[in-house]
Amino acid sequence: MEQLTTIGIDLAKEVIAVCVMDQHGAVTEQRVFRRDAFERWAAQLQPSTVAMEACGSSHHWGRWFAARGHIARLIAPEFVVPFRKGGKNDTADAEAVAIAGRQPTMRFVPIKTVGQQATLAWHCVREGWKEERIALLNRVRGLLAEYGVVIPRSPDRLMAALPILTEDPRLPDPIHALLIEVREQLSSLHARMARCDEQIAAHAKQSAAAQRAMQLTGVGPITASALAATVPDPKAFRNGRRFGAWLGLTPRQHSSGGKTRLGRISLRGNVYLRNLLIQGARSALQSALRADPLKASRLQRWISALYARKGYFKTVIAIANKHARMLWAMLAKDENYDASAWIRHPMACVNPATNS
Numbered sequence: 001m002e003q004l005t006t007i008g009i010d011l012a013k014e015v016i017a018v019c020v021m022d023q024h025g026a027v028t029e030q031r032v033f034r035r036d037a038f039e040r041w042a043a044q045l046q047p048s049t050v051a052m053e054a055c056g057s058s059h060h061w062g063r064w065f066a067a068r069g070h071i072a073r074l075i076a077p078e079f080v081v082p083f084r085k086g087g088k089n090d091t092a093d094a095e096a097v098a099i100a101g102r103q104p105t106m107r108f109v110p111i112k113t114v115g116q117q118a119t120l121a122w123h124c125v126r127e128g129w130k131e132e133r134i135a136l137l138n139r140v141r142g143l144l145a146e147y148g149v150v151i152p153r154s155p156d157r158l159m160a161a162l163p164i165l166t167e168d169p170r171l172p173d174p175i176h177a178l179l180i181e182v183r184e185q186l187s188s189l190h191a192r193m194a195r196c197d198e199q200i201a202a203h204a205k206q207s208a209a210a211q212r213a214m215q216l217t218g219v220g221p222i223t224a225s226a227l228a229a230t231v232p233d234p235k236a237f238r239n240g241r242r243f244g245a246w247l248g249l250t251p252r253q254h255s256s257g258g259k260t261r262l263g264r265i266s267l268r269g270n271v272y273l274r275n276l277l278i279q280g281a282r283s284a285l286q287s288a289l290r291a292d293p294l295k296a297s298r299l300q301r302w303i304s305a306l307y308a309r310k311g312y313f314k315t316v317i318a319i320a321n322k323h324a325r326m327l328w329a330m331l332a333k334d335e336n337y338d339a340s341a342w343i344r345h346p347m348a349c350v351n352p353a354t355n356s
Contacts (some may be wrong), residue, residue, distance in 0.1 A: 008098025051101025240325030
């Protein structure tokens with residue numbers, strides 16, 4: 001078999017399309033396989049560069065190809081779209097992936113290990129159960145309101161009220177039976193989420209990266225565990241600004257003619273990790289506002305001043321972005337959190353009056 005250079009693969013549940021290109025970028029083969037046939041075909045390939053969109057099962061196939069001597073590359077779907085010619089179909093997608101994989105400036109997604117994906121699976125299931133619990137609580141509140149029973153917006157208050165409501169004379173017997181089922185379901189969801197928290201906390205305790213991340217205010221075991229599992233190699237990002245942009249915490253640019261126009265944050269990248277950082281930013285903001293001005297750290301003073309100028313929501317996003325940059329520096333350089341690190345920065349000596 002001739003030496004192959006680039007193979008673009010469009011993954012799907014039932015069929016997998018491939019596009020093979022030679023060293024000059026010319027298409028030499030385009031095929032569509034069933035899953036079993038694709039694996040038999042791929043097992044006969046000579047070492048090549050294999051490009052795929054970062055989607056479901058892509059990390060599995062990335063590890064599969066890497067173990068057989070190939071150079072496996074995962075590409076974010078948004079970076080593949082500009083290279084698609086004509087209409088969208090499996091063959092066109094595979095060719096677009098192959099073209100994107102040959103670009104010298106293309107950014108690739110690091111392939112996660114089996115252990116990292118196992119940890120993220122606990123996070124994913126926990127989020128699903130949390131959404132299910134919220135939906136059930138809201139549904140029950142709506143049903144009770146039809147009978148004139150209004151419960152405060154707190155999961156703990158509703159759970160505490162359920163035993164009483166099962167005997168409330170304002171409610172008919174069918175609703176009493178329904179509330180018993182709801183109580184059992186909520187108790188089961190709480191127990192499952194508690195087991196997820198235990199598993200995630202155990203991972204955070206064992207991971208050196210997670211332990212280092214938790215030194216930062218607003219970063220707990222869940223955020224630290226997700227960060228360690230989602231970002232296997234922080235050095236894949238050139239700097240903290242790139243890391244913040246990958247999380248979707250930087251503003252969109254609409255600049256032209258030398259004029260810079262910044263809009264809302266891009267909301268791209270890893271949604272789960274971004275939301276965790278934003279939740280942690282809320283905690284850091286409240287901590288800064290409660291801190292004694294005479295004993296507050298430089299970061300807390302910055303947060304308080306920004307809150308006074310920009311308000312709550314912009315401050316929360318700014319804190320999340322700053323936390324992302326600080327976490328990148330801590331993990332990429334294997335350093336612990338140091339609140340006085342800014343003093344050693346060269347710019348700190350430019351105008352000492354502004355840093356006092």
